[in-house]
Amino acid sequence: MNGEKRADIKPGIKVRVVQKQDQRSGKLTEGVVQRILTKSPTHPHGIKVMLESGIVGRVKEILK
16 A cells, blocks of 8 residues: 555554655665654655654555
């Protein structure tokens, strides 16, 4: 599942995000959502979140 819909993302779920500096390489970072930063219901590049580790990035994958 991709991370373009805000309704699919809740604090506490495990996701893979791309950080700003990794957008060119596409390197993904795995973590647990602490806060949702995007206000709009959808975003074409993924919903921006803060992980529990403090990393901020856009959700590319939602893990089960």
